[in-house]
Amino acid sequence: MADKASGDWTAGIIAMFAALLIGGGIPVGLYLGLYAPKKQERIDAEKKYNELVSNEMVLLAQQADVMKLKAEADEMAERVKEIEAPFAVGSDARVDVPAARDALKLLAERHNLKLLPIRRQQAGAEVVFPGEAQVTFEKGLVATKLIIEAQATFHDFGRFVTEMEMLSNLVVIPATLDCQGDSNGGREHLFVMHVFVVQKRDVEVIGK
Secondary structure, X not given: OHHHHHHHHHHHHHHHHHHHHHHOOOOHHHHHHHHHHHHHHHHHHHHXXXXXXXXXXXXXXXXXXXXXXXXXXXXXXXXXXXXXXXXXXXXXXXXXXXXXXXXXXXXXXXXXXXXXXXXXXXXXXXXXXXEEEEEEOHHHOEEEEEEEEEEEEHHHHHHHHHHHHOOXXXXXXXXXXXXXXXXXXXXXXXXXXXXXXXXXXXXXXXXX
């Protein structure tokens, strides 16, 4: 008896709803025609939302990769700075390494290296001067040439070369050495030495 009453009640609600639609001038077909597109819009919206969520996750993962690469690049730049700390800074105006040249001139004075006799009458003559040449090594390292011309004893010049090769703030590579003994039997001799000073690179560019 209860089931029958429940069925009558449900049927009654449907009948009332249909009567309301028809009584209001809205056919059932029109109602379904309005509802179906809205349902599809909701499905499309949910699909688009899921795609956006998925794309956002991909972008976040890519951003994490980019941040990791940037951190690695910064770390590499710091390592390059440490490795190239002893290298000289070149001059943009000419093929020269002024600070390295000045350091070698001070070293030459400390070990009693003097100008060659033929240079002593020249204005601005120096024991160490630019060779106006460069060499490029593998991996992009550049070395700039300096020329050392001096009159000194073997011992003084030998001490100069030893200390030059042991400098902690410069990397100096000897290339050639010409030596002329004193024909009068004196203790001082004439030396002409070509060296290459390794230069720092643009770490900001290389590290990034």
